[in-house]
Amino acid sequence: MTHDHDLELLPTEAQTAAALNPPPGRNGGDLVVETLHGLGASTVFGLPGQHALGMFDALRRSDLRYVGLRVENNAGFAADAYGRVTGEVAPLLLSTGPGALMSLAALQEAAAASAPVLAIGSQIPVAGLGGGRHGYLHELRDQQASFRDVVKSVHTVRTQSQIPSAIAAAWESALTAPHGPVWVEIPQDVLLAATTLPVVTAMDATPRDLVPRPELTAVAADLLSRAERPVIIAGGGVVRSDASGKLVALAERLDAPVVTTFGGKGAFPWEHPLSLQSWMEDRHTTDLLEDADVLLVVGSGLGELSSNYHTFAPRGRVIQIEADAGKLESNHPALGIHADARLALSALLETVAERHDPSAPERVAALLSAVRERLDGQDLAFEREILGSVRAALPASSPSFWDMTILAYWAWSAWPGALHSAQGAGGLGYGFPAALGAAAADPSKPVLAVSGDGGAMYSIAELATAKQYNLPVTWLIVDDGGYGILREYMTDAFGEATATELSRPDFVALAESFGVSGVRTSPETLRDDLTKALATPGPSVVVLPALLKMFAPTHLG
Numbered sequence: 001m002t003h004d005h006d007l008e009l010l011p012t013e014a015q016t017a018a019a020l021n022p023p024p025g026r027n028g029g030d031l032v033v034e035t036l037h038g039l040g041a042s043t044v045f046g047l048p049g050q051h052a053l054g055m056f057d058a059l060r061r062s063d064l065r066y067v068g069l070r071v072e073n074n075a076g077f078a079a080d081a082y083g084r085v086t087g088e089v090a091p092l093l094l095s096t097g098p099g100a101l102m103s104l105a106a107l108q109e110a111a112a113a114s115a116p117v118l119a120i121g122s123q124i125p126v127a128g129l130g131g132g133r134h135g136y137l138h139e140l141r142d143q144q145a146s147f148r149d150v151v152k153s154v155h156t157v158r159t160q161s162q163i164p165s166a167i168a169a170a171w172e173s174a175l176t177a178p179h180g181p182v183w184v185e186i187p188q189d190v191l192l193a194a195t196t197l198p199v200v201t202a203m204d205a206t207p208r209d210l211v212p213r214p215e216l217t218a219v220a221a222d223l224l225s226r227a228e229r230p231v232i233i234a235g236g237g238v239v240r241s242d243a244s245g246k247l248v249a250l251a252e253r254l255d256a257p258v259v260t261t262f263g264g265k266g267a268f269p270w271e272h273p274l275s276l277q278s279w280m281e282d283r284h285t286t287d288l289l290e291d292a293d294v295l296l297v298v299g300s301g302l303g304e305l306s307s308n309y310h311t312f313a314p315r316g317r318v319i320q321i322e323a324d325a326g327k328l329e330s331n332h333p334a335l336g337i338h339a340d341a342r343l344a345l346s347a348l349l350e351t352v353a354e355r356h357d358p359s360a361p362e363r364v365a366a367l368l369s370a371v372r373e374r375l376d377g378q379d380l381a382f383e384r385e386i387l388g389s390v391r392a393a394l395p396a397s398s399p400s401f402w403d404m405t406i407l408a409y410w411a412w413s414a415w416p417g418a419l420h421s422a423q424g425a426g427g428l429g430y431g432f433p434a435a436l437g438a439a440a441a442d443p444s445k446p447v448l449a450v451s452g453d454g455g456a457m458y459s460i461a462e463l464a465t466a467k468q469y470n471l472p473v474t475w476l477i478v479d480d481g482g483y484g485i486l487r488e489y490m491t492d493a494f495g496e497a498t499a500t501e502l503s504r505p506d507f508v509a510l511a512e513s514f515g516v517s518g519v520r521t522s523p524e525t526l527r528d529d530l531t532k533a534l535a536t537p538g539p540s541v542v543v544l545p546a547l548l549k550m551f552a553p554t555h556l557g
Contacts, residue, residue, distance in 0.1 A: 049095020076106025237299020
């Protein structure tokens with residue numbers, strides 16, 4: 001007996017014919033790319049290697065667009081950015097051993113930033129698996145062990161029939177809140193062997209919704225409705241769940257000021273009367289947060305950077321909405337709600353009572369004025385002018401990607417709106433390859449990358465990638481002759497710096513040797529030079545020789 005709902009599972013005559021007569025010349029690699037296509041992928045990143053050639057050969061028989069970078073870690077950063085700006089899974093194809101291991105720093109950043117990266121690595125042949133020392137090229141005793149503590153989930157394949165299911169399971173894991181990188185590995189001989197399996201068609205890997213428990217949101221709504229001084233901290237989870245509109249509606253219903261963490265920039269309008277902006281490293285902000293009688297934390301674990309280096313000590317009741325169960329109450333006791341930010345905010349909006357507090361905008365304005373006064377007293381007009389010139393040059397719709405450099409640390413606090421940086425894991429070299437990934441996602445608008453000269457040297461090889469694919473990325477390199485922030489940290493801590501001074505190339509000449517236009521700018525011409533570079537099709541490099549300073553920390557005293 002066949003039920004009506006079973007009819008959808010029955011193949012048509014055409015599908016049956018295609019399944020019984022798959023096209024010749026396919027191998028295990030074809031099953032990989034067919035599965036990715038069936039899941040909805042359109043672009044893949046990566047770098048070929050001997051054990052992975054089956055996958056790369058299959059790319060030429062698929063409709064997938066391949067963007068190849070020159071270093072696996074940079075390919076991982078590009079995939080990370082693609083996942084961040086699109087909210088879609090970014091496939092990353094890698095080879096065994098050294099190639100796979102080179103991606104670990106990028107996957108750590110993707111994990112910290114909850115970017116959905118699907119890394120698919122090859123393995124030595126099946127006969128060599130199990131920990132024995134067979135002497136295969138690139139052999140590791142347990143390759144997946146290197147990834148298990150970095151990624152969300154690990155998926156192994158030993159036969160061709162396992163490929164579609166393993167990749168679909170990994171895809172679902174990557175997109176289930178909290179998003180994150182996942183690892184799939186497939187042996188070389190499984191990829192290379194001819195296959196008679198039918199072509200993989202559409203796959204269902206719908207992520208599971210992480211719904212809040214209603215009894216918890218009821219308590220949270222009651223606390224917020226009765227609060228006298230509610231304040232909201234918005235983290236990266238708000239951005240990733242596309243919950244900014246819900247956040248604005250809740251803040252306005254409660255008249256609650258909102259501060260965004262560095263990872264949550266863009267979650268709340270910068271100039272909104274309730275916006276405390278992003279001055280998380282300022283003691284004035286910390287004091288205001290500590291004074292809240294009810295503090296709603298959405299999509300943040302209140303880690304080191306979001307707690308003013310763990311000096312934040314809330315005195316009121318904390319409500320924490322977080323998709324990563326490991327972050328719930330990891331730093332402060334709270335009413336912990338394990339949920340996707342968008343779904344939890346929707347639930348609160350349905351039940352929270354409206355409250356009016358005419359003093360809330362006044363408290364916001366007073367705090368921002370106090371922050372400005374503190375900066376005005378530190379002789380930092382030059383740094384603020386540089387950041388202002390960069391902001392003025394960048395079109396409002398264009399994304400920006402920032403490496404670990406002094407200007408980026410300024411941007412975390414002072415940049416008016418969304419940005420992307422490597423502040424999750426804090427590794428060098430993120431800015432430029434990440435910007436390439438974003439440009440691959442949407443080549444219709446320019447993208448800005450910002451690096452220091454030290455971080456830029458991690459990514460120089462990707463000038464060739466930018467030129468090869470003609471990606472519209474303008475790379476601003478702030479050249480201060482070394483690891484500037486480490487120089488400053490060491491000088492403050494020890495009286496002098498060690499191992500921070502660097503010999504570096506002529507970045508303009510180096511860019512031009514790749515066929516990429518370059519210009520050396522000055523603080524006076526920075527805005528115009530950046531504006532011109534961003535308006536010119538294709539990649540470009542703008543070099544600013546400048547020694548910048550950080551504003552004085554407030555967590556040390």
